[in-house]
Every structure is written in structure tokens, then in C-alpha cells.
Amino acid sequence: MAQQLPVEGIPKAVLLPRKAQPLYGRHPWALHSAFDKIDSSAADGDVVQLVGDHGRFVAYGVVNRKSRINARLYSWNVDEPLTDDFWKRKLAAAIDGRRQLGLFHENAGCRLVYSEADGLSGLIVDYFAGHVVLQVNALAMEKRLDVIVAALNELIAPKSISMRGEAGVQKAEGITIEPQVLQGEVPSEPIFISENGIEFELDLSGGQKTGFYLDQRENRVAAARYFSGRRVLDMFCYSGGFSLAAAKLGGASEVIGIDGSDRAIELARRNAERNGITNARFESVDAFDHLKTLVDAGEKFDAVILDPPKFTKTRRNINEALKAYYHVNRQGVALLNPGGILVTCSCSGNVSRDDFQMTLLGVAQKSGRDIQILEQRSAAIDHPTLITCPETQYLKCFICRVE
Incomplete structure (x- = not known):
């Protein structure tokens, strides 16, 4: 060149x-x-x-x-400066990519723009059944909001566009983003998205959280394939994504979902009811404490799902995060019958896949249980990994058999 x-x-x-x-x-x-x-x-x-x-x-x-x-x-092309048309082309390419994947439809929940992975560092665009939620994580994107909103209107004509920010990222960028509606009207009543034949309720008016995590879409289906006839424990279940997939798609005999948020558990119960699911029940208790309680009580399950919140946002705290992952997974393994399935996840981007696997090695050695990794998975296909920016691969999901 x-x-x-x-x-x-x-x-x-x-x-x-x-x-x-x-x-x-x-x-x-x-x-x-x-x-x-x-x-x-x-x-x-x-x-x-x-x-x-x-x-x-x-x-x-x-x-x-x-x-x-x-x-x-x-x-990286001197003949392609950062004009308004440049940003529109980038947005169009990202959205067309989701259309080609079959993810972008009327009742969909999907990530239309995933920051660096789509060449739009500092911008996330999520789509929920006609409504768009922006997450602005960079000054570059904040300064170009008018261009972004105009392009989205032209490309997909959303019913509403609202904006949120992540406090820690904003502080690092020196910007302040207040949750706000940029256009249209965000419904005060819940809306519903369809994922793999299951309907989920979302409250777009409820502040920072939409009540759903799009990045586990394919992992929920993959894990469900292992649950037929099994008693399943879903820890940190939030609004019931893995639980409902296990119950409805996987044919689990019983699913117990645990989360520390009363609001999340109520949402999970409504999602189960809406989908006619009767083999799943949900409890609002501190998940970390409840793990120990279950182990001490000698409870056993045929499958355990561990999808905890992010344990570290910086590299400085990696060792503490790895200890937390070890502790949670050691207890999860203790709850499994021989031949049980462990689905264990880490959304901490600063914890590498190798580090996470080494944590499971420590669990196997200390527990005296053989752990076979059946599948190593990442985020859903609307959260692609940009090969020149490995930081875009943050989610690890291991599906394991524990003897």
C-alpha cells in the first residue's frame, strides 16, 4: 500500500x-x-x-x-474523512449486518451497533421492538448525537430514541450523560420482545437497565440442549433468560432461578407466566449467600448455571475477581450430581478466557472433580469480536460436564 x-x-x-x-x-x-x-x-x-x-x-x-x-x-483511509456521511455509512453497515443475520425484525431485541466492533467506538445502539436505546460512552459520539439520531431516523424510523450512559465510563471520558428521551415517546407500559420463541417483558422507562441482556441469546439456546429431564439451578438469573430457555426449550424437569433483585425476580415470574411455563420458580435472595446455604444443606442439582455480574471493571482488581469466580464455581460444582452440567460465565472483560479456564482448573483440582469443557462460547452474534480490537471479546461462557 x-x-x-x-x-x-x-x-x-x-x-x-x-x-x-x-x-x-x-x-x-x-x-x-x-x-x-x-x-x-x-x-x-x-x-x-x-x-x-x-x-x-x-x-x-x-x-x-x-x-x-x-x-x-x-x-484509516486518508480519502475517507469523518464527515456526517461517514457516520451514516457506518451506521447503515452495522444495521444491514444485523438484517443479514436475521436478527432485525419488528419484535426483535438486538444490538444494532456494538461500539468498536462496528467501527463506532463509544456508541452502542440497542433495538427493542421498534424502540432504540443509545449508550453513549465517548465524547466523540456525544458531540455527534444529532448526526446519529438523524441517521437512525432515516435508516430505521424508530418509535422512540432514548439515551443512557455508564457512570464509570462517563467519568473516564469527562462527559455527563443524563438518561433522557431524545425523540418520540418511551412507553410507560412494558413492551415485549421475542427471542427463540420466548416472549420477554422489558420496561424501557425504568432507568439504567432495560431488564434484558442480549449478549447471551445464543448461549441460552446452546445450554438448553443439555437440560432435558434435569433439575436446574440458575444463579444470578435476573429476568429469567437462561431459566425460561431451560424450562421451555430444554425440557428441564424443574428450574429454580435465584437473584438478589426483587424487581428482577418479579419480572422473571411474569415472563414465565406469559409463556405458560409452570416448571420454573424464582426466589429473591442474595445469590452469593444462597449458594453457601444450598451447599451447607446438601442440595444437589443436575445442572447449575452461573452468570454473575461483572466482578471487575479494571485490570487492577483481576486477582480479586479471579478469587470471586473461583469461589462461586467451587460452590456450583459442589451442588452438582455426578455427570451434571455446569454453565459458567464471566462478563468481566479484563478477565481473559485463559484466566477463566485456569480458575476452573483450580476448582477441579481442589474439589477432586473432573470438569470436561464441552463448549466454549462468546457473546451473541450481534456482539461480534473485531479482530484488531480484542477488547471487544468480553463474554466467556463455558458449558461443562462435571463427574
């Missing part, structure tokens, strides 16, 4: 020697430690062109000096 030279009229962000290579390799984050200087004419939120120390064009990005990620990169 011929060397691309910078263009006139766009502020430059000059990289230090030997810092450009990962960015030539199309990783979308340029950290503050990578830069020699950024033109003072570029305000935070403006487009800059990254330039290597030898003067070669690297990429177009958006600068944010308040963030550890000083620039998020979006285009």
Missing part, C-alpha cells in the same frame, strides 16, 4: 517514535502515552489526523485530552 500523506486543513496529532505500529494495525484507541503533540487548534471532540513520527498519515480520529484514550480512531 502506498504511503498516505496528511492532508491540509485538519489538525494533526503527532505520535511518538514506535507508537504508531498498533494504530497502523487498526486498533481504534490511541492512549495519551502515544502522543508527542496534538495541535492546540483541535478542541476536545474535534477531528484530528494522526501522523507518525516520519510524517506518514495513520488515521482520522476524535481527540479527548480528558480521557486516557486521547484519540478514538475511525478511518
Whole structure:
């Protein structure tokens, strides 16, 4: 490929020697430690062109000096600047991809845009039966909200568009996003989405959580295949995704769902009732305490599902997170009859797949139980992994047989 030279009229962000290579390799984050200087004419939120120390064009990005990620990169082609049309093309490509996968339909729940994986670092777009929820996690996207909303209207004409943010990410970016409705009217009554023949209730007016996790869609079906005739314990069940799949799709004899949120458990019960599911029941108790209670009581199950919340958001706390995963999985294994199925998940992006597997190795060794990994799975197909940004692969789901 011929060397691309910078263009006139766009502020430059000059990289230090030997810092450009990962960015030539199309990783979308340029950290503050990578830069020699950024033109003072570029305000935070403006487009800059990254330039290597030898003067070669690297990429177009958006600068944010308040963030550890000083620039998020979006285009590596000098002839493809970050215009309004560029953002619309990116959104259209992401949405068309979901259409091709058969995920985007009237009653669907799907992720239309998954941040870096769709070339739109800092933006998540979720679709719920005609309503769109944006999660804005970068200054670059906050500054272009009008363009994003206009493009979504043109591309899919949603019934409503609302916006939310994640507090920790906002703090790191130096932005403030208040939950708000940007367009249309968010229904005050619950709406319903259909997933694998099961209907789930969602409350889009209920603040930060939509009451559903789209990333486990295919994993719920995969796990259900192992549950025929089995007594299943679903820990951290939230609104009952795995539980209802186990009961309705998997033919489990009994499913017990446990979660510490009263609201989530009420939602799970309504979901079960709506789908005519009678072989699942739900309890609102602290899941961590209840695991110990079940072990101490000598309870046994034929299958245990462990899908706990994120145990760490930073690399600094990985060791503590791994201890927590070990503790939860050690108890989960203790509850299994020989030949039982363990479905164990980690949504902590800073915990690698290898680290998670080594945690299970420790459980096997300390418990004296053989653990066979039958399937290693990731997030649903509307949460793809961008090969040049491994950080986009965060979810681990292991389906195991425990002797």
C-alpha cells in the first residue's frame, strides 16, 4: 500500500517514535502515552489526523485530552474523512449486518451497533421492538448525537430514541450523560420482545437497565440442549433468560432461578407466566449467600448455571475477581450430581478466557472433580469480536460436564 500523506486543513496529532505500529494495525484507541503533540487548534471532540513520527498519515480520529484514550480512531483511509456521511455509512453497515443475520425484525431485541466492533467506538445502539436505546460512552459520539439520531431516523424510523450512559465510563471520558428521551415517546407500559420463541417483558422507562441482556441469546439456546429431564439451578438469573430457555426449550424437569433483585425476580415470574411455563420458580435472595446455604444443606442439582455480574471493571482488581469466580464455581460444582452440567460465565472483560479456564482448573483440582469443557462460547452474534480490537471479546461462557 502506498504511503498516505496528511492532508491540509485538519489538525494533526503527532505520535511518538514506535507508537504508531498498533494504530497502523487498526486498533481504534490511541492512549495519551502515544502522543508527542496534538495541535492546540483541535478542541476536545474535534477531528484530528494522526501522523507518525516520519510524517506518514495513520488515521482520522476524535481527540479527548480528558480521557486516557486521547484519540478514538475511525478511518484509516486518508480519502475517507469523518464527515456526517461517514457516520451514516457506518451506521447503515452495522444495521444491514444485523438484517443479514436475521436478527432485525419488528419484535426483535438486538444490538444494532456494538461500539468498536462496528467501527463506532463509544456508541452502542440497542433495538427493542421498534424502540432504540443509545449508550453513549465517548465524547466523540456525544458531540455527534444529532448526526446519529438523524441517521437512525432515516435508516430505521424508530418509535422512540432514548439515551443512557455508564457512570464509570462517563467519568473516564469527562462527559455527563443524563438518561433522557431524545425523540418520540418511551412507553410507560412494558413492551415485549421475542427471542427463540420466548416472549420477554422489558420496561424501557425504568432507568439504567432495560431488564434484558442480549449478549447471551445464543448461549441460552446452546445450554438448553443439555437440560432435558434435569433439575436446574440458575444463579444470578435476573429476568429469567437462561431459566425460561431451560424450562421451555430444554425440557428441564424443574428450574429454580435465584437473584438478589426483587424487581428482577418479579419480572422473571411474569415472563414465565406469559409463556405458560409452570416448571420454573424464582426466589429473591442474595445469590452469593444462597449458594453457601444450598451447599451447607446438601442440595444437589443436575445442572447449575452461573452468570454473575461483572466482578471487575479494571485490570487492577483481576486477582480479586479471579478469587470471586473461583469461589462461586467451587460452590456450583459442589451442588452438582455426578455427570451434571455446569454453565459458567464471566462478563468481566479484563478477565481473559485463559484466566477463566485456569480458575476452573483450580476448582477441579481442589474439589477432586473432573470438569470436561464441552463448549466454549462468546457473546451473541450481534456482539461480534473485531479482530484488531480484542477488547471487544468480553463474554466467556463455558458449558461443562462435571463427574
